[in-house]
Amino acid sequence: MDSFSYEPHPFNLSEYLKCKKAYVENGLSMVLKGFPQNSRITDAATYALMSGGKRLRPILCIAAAEAVSTDDSAMDGVLWAACALEMIHTYSLIHDDLPAMDNDELRRGKPTCHVAFDEATAILAGDALLTMAFEVLSAAANKQRKNPVRWLRIMELIARASGVHGMVEGQMRDIGSEGESISLESLKKMHRLKTGALIEASVCSGAIIAGGKRSLLDHLRTYAINIGLAFQVVDDILNVEGDPVRLGKSVGTDKLRNKNTYPSLLGLSESKIFAKKLVEIALQALDVFDNRSDPLRAIARYVIDRKK
C-alpha cells in the first residue's frame, strides 16, 4: 500500500474544538476592537469575554451550520451569530456572579468581574455585552445584505431564549428555589430555561444562517435540548465526584449550599444513567444527517465523557 493511499481519519474532536475556539476568539477580538478605547466598560467586557471558557455555544452554532449548510457564502455570517451567543452567555455569567445574585468571587480561577472592577462596572459591562450581541447580529445582517429574513428569525429566537422566556426567567427561578426542595420536573424546567434555551438557540441559529432546511431544524432542536440538559446533569455529577484540580474549582459545594441537583434528587448512579439516556436521544436525532454532523455527534459524547 503506497503512502499516498486514502486512509479515513477518525474525527478528532479535541483538534476540532481547539480550532473552532481559536476561530471564535478571533471573532470576539474583532468585536472588541469596535468598543471605544480608554473605556472602563471596554476593559471589563474584555476581561470577562476573554477569560477562557469552553465556547460551547458558539462552537455548537458553527457545528450546526456545517451540518446543514447548503450555502457556503452564508458561513461568514455564522461567526457573528456565534460571537453574539458567546457575548450573551458572558453577560449572563457577569450578572449571575453579582453579590445580589450568586455572590461568586471566582470564575475559572480568576476574580469575577465585579471583584476585578466593581459592581457598577460589572452591571454595565453585562448590559454592554448583551446590547452589543444585538448590534453584532444586526450589523452582520446589514453588512451581508442578503437573507435579511434569516437574520431576523435568529434575532427573535436568540432574544426569546435569553429573556423572560428563557435564561432570565431560569435565573430568577434558580435564585427563588435556593434552600427549597423542588421536584425533578421543576429542576428540569429551570435548567431548560436557564441554560437549555440558549443552547437550543445556538444550534438553531447556526443552522438557519447557513440556510438549513426547516425540516432539519426539529431534529437539531431535539439534539440541542437533550445535550443541554445532559450538560447540566454532568455538571452536577462533577460537583460530587469530579477532580477539583482538573475542574479548576471546588467540588462538594452544591451539597454544602443545599442546592437542588440531579444527584440530590435522583442519586448519583441514576443521574449517570439519565445523562447517558439524554445523549442517546440527542444522537438519535442526528440519524437523518450525513457525516457533516460528526462534530455534533462527538460533542454530544464529550458532554458525558468530560472530566471538566
Next chain:
Amino acid sequence: MDSFSYEPHPFNLSEYLKCKKAYVENGLSMVLKGFPQNSRITDAATYALMSGGKRLRPILCIAAAEAVSTDDSAMDGVLWAACALEMIHTYSLIHDDLPAMDNDELRRGKPTCHVAFDEATAILAGDALLTMAFEVLSAAANKQRKNPVRWLRIMELIARASGVHGMVEGQMRDIGSEGESISLESLKKMHRLKTGALIEASVCSGAIIAGGKRSLLDHLRTYAINIGLAFQVVDDILNVEGDPVRLGKSVGTDKLRNKNTYPSLLGLSESKIFAKKLVEIALQALDVFDNRSDPLRAIARYVIDRKK
C-alpha cells in the same frame, strides 16, 4: 360668519401627548401580556414599565414617523419600535437606580424597582426588558414580513445607541465623574451618550420604519441631538429653580451631591440661553418639513417651556 366656516385649529400639544401616551401604553400592555404568568420578573418589569413617565422617546418615534411617512401600511410597525425604545429606557432607569449605581430609592414618587422588589429581581427585570426590546423588534419585523432591511437598520441603530457607543458608556462616565469637576465639553459628551443617543435613535427609527427618505434623516438627527441636549439642560435648571410639588421630586439635589450640571458650569441664566439656542437649532432643522412635523416642533418648544 356662519358657524360651519372653516377655522384652522392651532395644534394642541397636550391633547397630542395624551393621545400618543395612551397609544404607547396600550402597546406596552400588549407586550407585557406576552410575558410569562406567575413570574416575579413579570411583576417587576410591569411595575417599572407601567409607573408613568412622559413616554418621550416612543412619542418622538411616532411623531417622526408621522412627519415623513410615505407608507401608511408601515405605521403599524412604528408602535412596536416605540415600545421597544420605552423598554430600553425603562431598563436603563432600573439599573441606574441600583445601590451600586445612583442608589435612588424613589422614582416618580414611588419606590424604585429594587426597593419594591429586591436587587436581584431588579437586575434581572432590567435584563429582561432590554432583551424583550429586541424580541419585540424582531418579532414585529417577522410578523410584518416586509421591509426587513428597514427593521435591521433600526435594530443596529437602537443597539448602537444603547450600548458602549451610547447609553451604557454615558452612564459609566456619569458615575466616574461624580465628585470631579469636568469641562463643559465633557459634560455635553456625557449627556450626548447617556440620553442623547437614544433620543436620536428614537426619532430616526420612527422615520426609517415609516419609509422616510434618507435625505430627511440628517435633518431629523440634528433636531433630535439638539432637543436631547436641551432636555438635559432644562432638567438641570429645574433642579435649581423648579417647583418640587409640580416636579414630584426634590430640587437642589444636584448641588448637594456636587454634580456637574449646566447651571454649575455656565450659571443659571447662561444655561437658559443655551437651552433656547439648542431648541432654535432643532426647529431650524425642521424647516424642510411640511406641517406634518408640527408635533415635533411643538415638542421642541415644550422641552424648554415645561415645568416638570
